[in-house]
Amino acid sequence: MRQASPLPSDLVARYRDWRATRYEEKRGRYAQLASEGQRPHAMVISCCDSRVTLPEMFGADPGEFFVHRNIASIVPPHDPGAQRHCTSAAVEYAVSVLQVPHVLVIGHSGCGGVQGCHDMCAGLAPALEAEGSMVGRWLDVLRPVYARTIDVDPALRLGAMERAGVLISLENLLSYRFVQAPVAAGRLRLHGLWTDIASGVLEEYDATSGTFVPL
Template sequence: MDHARPLPAYLVNRYHGWKATIYTENRGWYRRLAEDGQHPRSMVISCCDSRVHVTSIFGADQGEFFIHRNIANLVPPFNPDGHHHGTSAAVEYAIRGLKVAHLIVLGHSGCGGVEGCYNMCSGNAPELEEANSFVGRWMDILRPGYADLPDGDDATRKQALEKASVVISLENLMTFPFVKEAVAAEALSIHGLWNDIGEGSLEAYDPISGAFKEI
């Protein structure tokens, strides 16, 4: 592989700072994590957005969450077609391998992936309609949510689509036989959350009312 390059100096310096302080002060704990393996109680599926910091929101340390990130925190329907399925593989490992007790889908405000889906569905992003657009084909998972958006301005409708990405993912999770079985056996609970980045607020999906309510 001829194209790999050394890390930027600022990342190297940050690593050495971490190793000399946080790691050194907690060396025994890190070694225990390495020796005992991981035993997270929860899996979180969140967006790749750099502003979404799951461990900070919940004050979690290493080893507490099994985290999978993708564009717009989406879960596709169960579809074992022989192709590569990173999100589905992560869900399978969390449920069957790690036996997590909780599976959380975390959406957020100002999601670029959701905005891309909104623009694509409204005819304003033809590049995402191309068959070779990985983003566009991934956002097809969310396309059904666009048809059900309420009336209103673009900002209101985009936020509604952000929350729809959480609900659609929860619905798709239940198409996985091993998820459905774990939920039925009360070995697993699934949760839908939406984070307003600017306000620092967190809303939870209520299946009875079909709405998100602030925690």
């Protein structure tokens, strides 16, 4: 593979610093994980956005969270005809093999994926509408949130769509039989969260009130 290149020197320096400091502090924990395998407390589904720092916001140690990241924290609906579904496979592994007791879906402020979905639905993103756009086809899953937020103040709409996108993913999780059964039995709980990048505020969806409330 001739196109593979050496790591940039700053990344090499960061790795060496981590290896000499933070890794050394938890050397015993890493050795335990290597020999015993993982038993994460929860699965976290979050956005690829580099500003979303997970699982750091929960102060997690190695081995505590099974983390899957994708554009806009989307969980697609169950589709037995799909050839490849990375997110669906990750959820199946976490729930069926690792048997995590919790799945957290976390949206965030300023989400470019949600902005892209908004622009597609508003006719402002022809590149995403193109048949060959993989990003556009991924964001199609979020199209229902545009209709759900049609009456929201335009200044607040993107934030409303970000939160509604979390709910879409929670609904889609329940389209999988391997999620339905443990949820019905009380062995698995689903959680919807949204975080504001600037303030660090984390909101949780409250099913009783039907709203997101700060923790």
